[in-house]
Amino acid sequence: MLIRNVHERLLLADPDAVGALVDALGGESDVLWPSDRWPALRLDRPLRAGAVGGHGRIRYAVVAHQPARSAVFRFRSPAGVVGVHRFEVERRERVGTVLRHTLEAEVHGTTRLVWSLALRNLHDALIEDLLDRAELAVEGSVHSPARWSPYVRLLRRAGRARPARPTGPAPGATMRP
Structure with a gap:
């Protein structure tokens, strides 16, 4: 299954100001990535070809x-x-500058189902949050903030880390030889 997913936002700002937000991705001064709501994007070095990293379980290399x-x-x-x-x-x-995010990928196996049922919705919500942050950073406010759908809120609740199940004896239990 081929995926082409595009999100863009027209920002009333100079391209260099918007570009500076992109250039800081994954670094200490990154204000674009919504890491207050989503797993942080981290790179092993400043954004440039050869840098590697990712967010959550997603891994990538800058090409x-x-x-x-x-x-x-x-x-x-x-x-x-x-x-x-x-x-x-x-x-x-x-009229300003467009910031665009495009995902183009071929998905195989169970990832096809996972993309269709969950990842697409989570990805869309994350990118819209990112575009809100871009607008806030260059314009000082967000005209129409993105809202998570009830389904995204459900997926987020379902995906929260759960306490690990104990693997050893219960506290206070005695071990038999």
């Missing part, structure tokens, strides 16, 4: 970076995902 203009990440995991996701900054004459 291209044009400062203040674009960044392309190739998926390394999960298994069953072959493709890229990219951020692009595009000047619009007299």
Whole structure:
């Protein structure tokens, strides 16, 4: 199954200001990634080709970076995902700058089902949160904040870490030889 998923936001800002947000992804000064609501994006070095990292269970490598203009990440995991996701900054004459996120991937095996049932909805919510953060950073406010659907809220509750089940004897139990 081929996925092409595109999100974009028109921002009333200079392309260099928007591009600086993209350039800081995964670093200490990253204000774009919504790590207050989602697993943090971390890279092993500043954003540039060759950097590796990811967020949560998703892993990727930076395969291209044009400062203040674009960044392309190739998926390394999960298994069953072959493709890229990219951020692009595009000047619009007299109206501002578009920040675009595009995911293009072929999904195989059980990942097809997981994408359809859960990951697509979670991905869409994360990227809309990211675009809200971009708007807030360059404009000072968010005109129409993204809202999580009831389904996304359900998926988030279902995915929260649960306490590990004990694997040894119960507290106070005696062991027999």
